[in-house]
Amino acid sequence: MRPAPFEYFAPRTVDEALELLARHGPDAKPLAGGQSLVPMMNMRLARPAVLVDLNRVAALASVRAESGNLSLGALVRQSALERDGRIAAAAPLLAEAAPLIGHLQTRARGTLGGSLAHADPAAELPACMLALNAIFHLRSARTARTCRAADFFRGLLATALESDELLVEIEVPALARERTGQAIAEVARRHGDFALVGACAVLGLDAAGICRHAALVLFGAGDVPHLSRAAAALVGERPTPARFAEAGRVAAAELDPRADLHATVEYRRRVAAGLGAQALARAASRAGVAA
Numbered sequence: 001m002r003p004a005p006f007e008y009f010a011p012r013t014v015d016e017a018l019e020l021l022a023r024h025g026p027d028a029k030p031l032a033g034g035q036s037l038v039p040m041m042n043m044r045l046a047r048p049a050v051l052v053d054l055n056r057v058a059a060l061a062s063v064r065a066e067s068g069n070l071s072l073g074a075l076v077r078q079s080a081l082e083r084d085g086r087i088a089a090a091a092p093l094l095a096e097a098a099p100l101i102g103h104l105q106t107r108a109r110g111t112l113g114g115s116l117a118h119a120d121p122a123a124e125l126p127a128c129m130l131a132l133n134a135i136f137h138l139r140s141a142r143t144a145r146t147c148r149a150a151d152f153f154r155g156l157l158a159t160a161l162e163s164d165e166l167l168v169e170i171e172v173p174a175l176a177r178e179r180t181g182q183a184i185a186e187v188a189r190r191h192g193d194f195a196l197v198g199a200c201a202v203l204g205l206d207a208a209g210i211c212r213h214a215a216l217v218l219f220g221a222g223d224v225p226h227l228s229r230a231a232a233a234l235v236g237e238r239p240t241p242a243r244f245a246e247a248g249r250v251a252a253a254e255l256d257p258r259a260d261l262h263a264t265v266e267y268r269r270r271v272a273a274g275l276g277a278q279a280l281a282r283a284a285s286r287a288g289v290a291a
């Protein structure tokens with residue numbers, strides 16, 4: 001199939017890209033890796049009148065790791081998440097999640113910002129950024145602003161981005177590397193498929209082995225990745241398998257999943273509970289707790 005006719009622009013700076021988006025308004029669509037947008041255009045599910053190709057904007061492909069903080073340009077390729085040692089050191093969750101995203105060929109073109117802006121509820125990267133409490137830097141020709149991951153994902157394929165805005169940078173705040181663990185677990189029909197259900201966990205311990213920070217995000221079981229309130233019950237407690245299992249059950253009960261051709265509501269809830277417990281246990285093990 002072929003896309004509907006469109007105009008094509010290839011800016012070389014962020015300012016030029018923003019000017020094009022401002023000029024053409026809702027008729028324009030930014031193009032990053034194109035792993036989602038191009039198939040949608042070919043099936044005419046998306047019909048932008050203007051494409052603004054960001055691939056020549058070198059400033060959007062930067063990786064900076066300073067004092068534990070990690071800043072990633074929106075055009076950083078998904079393959080870089082699994083290969084760049086700076087990313088793995090500062091945010092091992094991203095390095096672990098990257099091989100689960102599609103296949104080698106799609107990761108070579110797919111971008112971090114593209115996945116976040118597309119906001120597929122079964123995608124790994126939005127869930128990871130929610131678990132890491134990431135900060136998104138948004139820019140338009142009018143203004144610049146920041147948005148926390150928890151406020152960015154608004155609904156099915158819907159985000160806080162305005163039609164003339166770009167997600168230009170993703171900031172992952174520093175986490176204490178000692179006694180902090182991160183993990184992801186998911187179930188998919190085949191490797192490289194979108195997850196039927198998945199879970200991301202971040203767990204931090206104090207010197208006595210008591211939980212000082214916990215985050216649990218479930219994805220693939222709703223319109224947006226779900227940051228569970230269940231993890232708060234772990235803070236101030238000594239992590240144990242029983243507490244992880246209870247957190248998984250509580251988190252799964254918070255979900256409002258949909259049934260589809262691949263999984264029932266009951267299946268998604270049951271698997272979410274197990275994956276939540278599994279991700280927490282794996283994170284605890286990496287933080288130094290045998291669970």
